[in-house]
Amino acid sequence: MGRLVPAVTRALDILELFLQGDGTLSAPEIVQKTQLPRTTVHELVTTLAARSYLVPVPEQQGRFRLGVRTYQLGSRYAEQLDLAAEGQRVAREVADTCGETVHVAVLEDADVIYIAKVDSTHAVRMVSAAGRRLPAHCTSVGKMLLASLPPDALEEQLGKGELQPMTPNSITDRDKLRAALQDIRETGIAAEHQESNPDVSCVAAPVRDRSGRVVAALSISVPVTRWTEQREEELAELAAKGASDLSGRLGFRGR
Template sequence: MGRLVPAVTRALDVLELFLQGEGTLSAPEVTRRLQLPRTTVHELLTTLAARSYLVTVPGQPGRYRLGVRTYQLGSRYAEQLDLAAEGQQVAREVAETCDETVHVAILEGAEVIYIAKVDSTHAVRMVSAAGRKLPAHCTAVGKLLLAALPEAELDARLEGRELVAMTGNSITDPGELRSALAVARKRGIAVEHRESNPDVSCVAAPVRDRSGRVVAALSISVPVTRWTEEREAELARLAAGGADALSGRLGHHRSQV
């Protein structure tokens, strides 16, 4: 385990005082409760206020309350909890229809994290687990999520990053990846053939939140022994339908796109 950073620990201690039911706190109150030097408390409060984690109470400049940034972080956390729970339910419904492995994934940096998964009942099926990370460029969900990013953000995430191969079919050329992302962006569907697993192909569709932003992707993974062009088209429709259903649970309506 790495070393704890004292300054960060103290800043979090300040914020956690508000979990004790206090609506507002003054610098002397923080000093007394945390047993910290007055100068240190002043610096902590000033820094937290500058980053909008705290704000001064109108008409009471010496008192502080929680700022908008704490609300934003809490909302983001709650959103992801909802996404995982709802994603698991929708993945189960899609899996019951197609009897193939269904995932829901989100993007973190240039990797995808699987937050929900339901297995196929077939003896031959994809082996994976919720919580697993994979390079985004090697997966259908990842290509779809990268394709949804604004160009500047996509550039920032890919800049200086080596496109490592997971199989002989993985995309390792940046130009080829951008071409694949353009196709996914246009189709609204992404496909990968044996790019992350030599025995599996996959199709994915975008999941949107109430604002219309792509926040996740739902995929169906199939062993190549059961993959045909006809099956791909059928699974693409099922993935799109499942993604739309999950988007609806998150408050999105198709008319918003």
């Protein structure tokens, strides 16, 4: 592998800052977050804006947001990734059946990234977005994906740092997480009860590719006001069917 180019690394660091918060930043905020010199930040932001990777925020002088070029790159990536396209289609079918929010997510290191999402039809619903990143151990999709890792890969992930909580219900003890993952392997369904959001519970099932490898997970998220044991069983069955349908579209022919 060749040498990393510092200027390109810094430009990408700046772009990735816009994935946080409300998606807008000023140059002084970028300086504070990156600890780069003001002149360097000014030059990089000016270059990114000239190439339409950043654009000024209307009526907010001095603030920037991601520009159309980042959208074009993301759209081209999604077009080439069958999992995202097919995941969105299946998520729509599942959401049309149950009326709840449906996600498809993949594992990246110790986090999950949502690559497809369809909103609930209810007035009270989960607020989220495709592209969002969350700690895997706090989500049903994440626990499903962690449970599908080979033992060595799982232990490598668990050894990377503390299990930070998102709510008081989040699992932060490694032994408890291992036990929960073993239960998931036995049942084929993952659940989380207010572990990533104090107002939401979820169920998830594994999505497999042509080779049978688990490459994603499909989840159904429900506000706790509509969550019951019977509803959990119904949605677990629906999530399993949706994940199976998506696996079939990816070429999986097993059970």
